[in-house]
Amino acid sequence: MTIGILGAMNEEISLLLEHYKDYETIKFGGNTFYKVNSNHTIIIASSRIGKVFSTLSAATMVLHFKCEKMIFSGVAGGVNSDYRIGDLVLGVELCQHDVDITAFGHPYGYISNGKIFTKTDEFLTNLALDIATKEGYKIHKGIIATGDQFIHNKERKEWIKKEFKADAIEMEGASVAVACDNLNVPLCVIRAISDNAGDEALISYEEFLDEAARKSASLVIKMIEQL
Secondary structure, eight states, rough: EEEEEEEEEEETTHHHHHHHOOEEEEEETTEEEEEESSSEEEEEEEOOSSSHHHHHHHHHHHHTSOOOOOEEEEEEEEEEOOOOOOOEEEEEEEEEEEEEEGGGGGOTTOOOTOSSOOEEEEHHHHHHHHHHHHHTTEEEEEEEEEOOOOOEEEHHHHHHHHHOOEEEEESSHHHHHHHHHHHTTOOEEEEEEOOOOSSSHHHHHHHHHHHHHHHHHHHHHHHHHHH
């Protein structure tokens, strides 16, 4: 089996590369991909921030590297008041909060000829949930809202929460979900909460990025061992 693992930034995949140690570096499509041969073939990459790059990287993994399952691992801002920094959230549904064609009578987040929410793979999500629970991680299932904006003010955060019933906010998950959904590849989205997406989001994000990414990467490694 060939499994793709994406993170948005180098910080979100560096721990995986440290764990696997022996890998081949492949340049393709303006990005760098790392190929690991273990029990499975694993393709690891930093997609780069934002929906365009994450879609391109996900499609490349499926169409060029022939990945049969995908895991997106990284960090997110918390919206749900029950979430705490360091908690993990599994995206069961993802939406794009910055899509607006309401002028044509459609709701926010609706993509022409598409839908608002994209679901992830139930088997992979439940596997992640089971492992995280056994490891003693605080983990949630939730709705993740994606957009090409770093949300750092309470007004925008509250609007996204109200409009989409979102539990967390980030910048890549929904676009990867749309790519995988259209290409019929199972996807799991794992995010560690690194900030509260409020006025102090930038400070807490920088402070907790490494800790949050470490927890998320640890869960991905254990998932790969059980697939």
